[in-house]
Amino acid sequence: MKRLIYGMMVVLITAISCEKNDIKGYNEAPRLEFFNTKASCVFDDRDYMNEVTERALEVKVRCLGYALEKPLNFCLKTVEQMEGVVFIPSYEFPAGAETFTAQLVVPRPPRVGAQLNTKLTFDIENAEHEFGEGRVENSDCEVTIAYTIRPSDWDERLWGIYSNNKYMFMMDNLGKIYAETEQTKEVRNDISAKYEAYKKAGNPPLMDDENPQNEIVFPKD
Numbered sequence: 253m254k255r256l257i258y259g260m261m262v263v264l265i266t267a268i269s270c271e272k273n274d275i276k277g278y279n280e281a282p283r284l285e286f287f288n289t290k291a292s293c294v295f296d297d298r299d300y301m302n303e304v305t306e307r308a309l310e311v312k313v314r315c316l317g318y319a320l321e322k323p324l325n326f327c328l329k330t331v332e333q334m335e336g337v338v339f340i341p342s343y344e345f346p347a348g349a350e351t352f353t354a355q356l357v358v359p360r361p362p363r364v365g366a367q368l369n370t371k372l373t374f375d376i377e378n379a380e381h382e383f384g385e386g387r388v389e390n391s392d393c394e395v396t397i398a399y400t401i402r403p404s405d406w407d408e409r410l411w412g413i414y415s416n417n418k419y420m421f422m423m424d425n426l427g428k429i430y431a432e433t434e435q436t437k438e439v440r441n442d443i444s445a446k447y448e449a450y451k452k453a454g455n456p457p458l459m460d461d462e463n464p465q466n467e468i469v470f471p472k473d
Contacts (some may be wrong), residue, residue, distance in 0.1 A: 257452045284374060285386030286393040287312035289352055291372075295360045297401040297429045298439040300420065306336065311355045311372060311393055313345070316386050320347045326380040327375035328354065331392065335359070342380040364416045365461075370396040381451055403430040410440055411470065411473045415460035418468040421447060437473075444470035 293309045300352025313326070325342040343354045361368050372393040375381055385391060406414045411422075419430065425446050428434055433439065447470065451457060459465040 271287065281384040282318075282320060282324060282382075283316040283386040284313055284345070284383040285316060285390035286372070287355050287390075288313045289390055289392065290394050290396070292396040292398070295397075295399045296417070297403065297423065299360065299426075300364065300401050301397075301423055301429055306357050307360070308355050309358045309395070309397075310349055310355055313384075314351045314390075315345060315349070316382075318445055319350065320345065322347050323334050325380050327378040327381040328382050329354065329375040329378075331371040331373050334368065337370065339426075342378070345383075358395070358397050360399060363403050364399050364420065366399050370395045370397075406430070407435060409471075410435060410437070413460060413462070413469070415458075415462075415468055417458040418470075421450075421458060421468075440470060441472075444472070 285294050288311075291308050291309060291311050295307065298304075299307075311328070323344045325344055327342045328339050330337055331405045336357075338357035340356075341472065343352070359368070372395055373391060374383070374385070376383075376385060389440060401416060401419060402414060403419075408414065411418070422433070422443055425443060426439075447458075447468075457467040460468050
């Protein structure tokens, strides 16, 4: 009987000890981590037409432990420096909030079809950063910046094999994106004639995206 009572006391003391340790963990300095460890930004054909060279990117972060009683600042940086990525000096995490969405500015990749990759982390060495480190697995956020202009509904029977050069030539001469273009043979033939005039003016032929590359072709039916 004494052994039974002793065993129950050990279990009870252990449970109380664990509970106290858990509470202690939440009483530590506020810690911060990324809510999502991946973020992406895509520049498309409308950006090409409007000559958009940068975009806002939203990154969500999460506060661990009790909700803040007062706002605290945090700072971000890229693991490897990337030209064109813009941060504000520090972001203010509001009191009482569990998550906060920070905005930064990212550059358009240098050419259509290119992709930039970088990694965000918390700038804990910055004097304005007021949070402790969160879980290691959520301490970085991988960022992908793509420049993709291909329309999802490209009509190969009307326009021929898709290529970035062909589509850019179309947008440059039509002044509109594919979604706003009349899908008719008349429009296609007009673009084809302009391409022939472009070459006769001494410009080099435009090449497709195939491997090996060939000159772009517009159907003539």
